[in-house]
Amino acid sequence: MERITLNIENRKSEVYIGKDWKTVNELLPAGGYIIITDENVRNIYGKDFPVCPVISVKPGEESKNLNTLGRLAQGLLGAGIDRSGFVLGIGGGVVCDIAGFLASVYMRGIRFGFVSTSLLSQVDASVGGKNAVNVEKVKNILGCFRQPEFVICDQKMLKTLPEDEYISGLAELIKTAVILDAELFSLIGQNVNRIKNADPGLLEDLIAKAVRLKASVVTEDEREITGKRMILNFGHTFGHVIETVTGMKHGFAVACGMAIACDISSATGYMSTAESERIKSLLNDFGLLKKHGVTAGQFGKMLLTDKKKEGSRINFVMAGPVGRAEVVKMEADEILKIYRSVISSE
Numbered sequence: 001m002e003r004i005t006l007n008i009e010n011r012k013s014e015v016y017i018g019k020d021w022k023t024v025n026e027l028l029p030a031g032g033y034i035i036i037t038d039e040n041v042r043n044i045y046g047k048d049f050p051v052c053p054v055i056s057v058k059p060g061e062e063s064k065n066l067n068t069l070g071r072l073a074q075g076l077l078g079a080g081i082d083r084s085g086f087v088l089g090i091g092g093g094v095v096c097d098i099a100g101f102l103a104s105v106y107m108r109g110i111r112f113g114f115v116s117t118s119l120l121s122q123v124d125a126s127v128g129g130k131n132a133v134n135v136e137k138v139k140n141i142l143g144c145f146r147q148p149e150f151v152i153c154d155q156k157m158l159k160t161l162p163e164d165e166y167i168s169g170l171a172e173l174i175k176t177a178v179i180l181d182a183e184l185f186s187l188i189g190q191n192v193n194r195i196k197n198a199d200p201g202l203l204e205d206l207i208a209k210a211v212r213l214k215a216s217v218v219t220e221d222e223r224e225i226t227g228k229r230m231i232l233n234f235g236h237t238f239g240h241v242i243e244t245v246t247g248m249k250h251g252f253a254v255a256c257g258m259a260i261a262c263d264i265s266s267a268t269g270y271m272s273t274a275e276s277e278r279i280k281s282l283l284n285d286f287g288l289l290k291k292h293g294v295t296a297g298q299f300g301k302m303l304l305t306d307k308k309k310e311g312s313r314i315n316f317v318m319a320g321p322v323g324r325a326e327v328v329k330m331e332a333d334e335i336l337k338i339y340r341s342v343i344s345s346e
């Protein structure tokens with residue numbers, strides 16, 4: 001078991017990797033807590049949940065909205081959760097994003113923690129204190145920065161994860177390696193089969209490495225003030241459009257977005273073509289690069305709603321060489337022009 005502490009503005013957020021999730025009781029207050037989960041996770045693990053009120057949402061991205069938030073707030077009121085209460089989110093990235101946001105705004109903010117159950121949420125979504133919901137088709141447009149008191153990442157829970165969800169999670173792991181750690185990138189490349197087979201020891205090591213890397217970035221720049229944290233959005237500018245337009249799973253969409261960002265990074269001299277091909281080849285080894293069918297016109301229209309936009313300029317994340325990334329302010333039109341010339345004009 002490994003414990004990684006994020007120490008931000010004198011507040012601690014503890015991430016436990018390899019801890020048995022059933023010991024979550026040890027971290028909960030004596031009373032006044034409630035569980036937010038989704039129906040899939042509840043069906044599989046509900047019988048072992050701590051004894052308390054439980055509210056489940058429908059699985060998937062479509063639950064990440066204000067209607068769900070309103071329903072959950074009513075549930076908390078009905079369960080008598082007051083300012084001293086505690087929200088425990090048990091689920092993947094969707095549940096963590098919703099539960100974290102709910103706890104952050106309910107009665108102007110109550111305590112919360114997560115049992116993180118998907119690979120994507122263990123390596124990325126549950127760590128770092130970004131909480132959000134979507135409005136209509138715009139992803140994560142209402143949200144806040146607030147750290148969970150704790151996150152438990154028990155990789156035994158990944159055994160029940162559907163295969164495509166597991167693969168989806170690998171995209172954010174590869175992203176972390178591409179932007180922050182060349183050694184981690186090589187380690188993933190050398191162990192494709194062991195990773196596909198979900199080797200538990202290797203997984204614990206990879207999750208711990210990803211969490212440590214994310215923790216170091218978030219500790220330096222929790223609120224994306226210096227720009228350091230923005231590098232975590234590598235692949236997300238195009239990825240979010242693909243996710244929104246096609247409904248593709250987050251990790252697969254981000255993987256396609258990373259492939260585009262690699263092409264743009266190599267076309268603008270941030271990384272060599274060979275490195276760009278190496279990254280795309282690793283994404284392909286895991287079957288992460290699917291045909292998305294989004295047109296240049298659709299990208300153009302939706303880039304204008306990008307959260308990382310300032311006026312007409314987008315904070316675009318360029319990677320290269322492997323293990324490094326930087327944020328470059330570019331006109332949305334300029335990005336699109338490169339996209340049309342290097343990738344597709346359709």
Ligand SMILES: NC(=O)c1ccc[n+]([C@@H]2O[C@H](COP(=O)([O-])OP(=O)(O)OC[C@H]3O[C@@H](n4cnc5c(N)ncnc54)[C@H](O)[C@@H]3O)[C@@H](O)[C@H]2O)c1
Pocket residue numbers: 038039040041044059060061064091092093094095097117118119120121124125126127128129130131132140157158159160161162165168169172250251
């Ligand atoms: N806050 C952040 O920093 C951050 C970072 C990256 C992604 N995200 C968000 O995370 C979300 C994607 O997260 P996700 O991929 O975990 O999606 P998800 O939460 O929808 O989980 C994927 C599916 O797996 C199921 N599931 C989860 N754990 C399971 C388990 N142990 N066994 C069986 N089934 C299980 C869920 O019910 C769901 O059907 C997106 O909304 C994305 O925007 C947030």
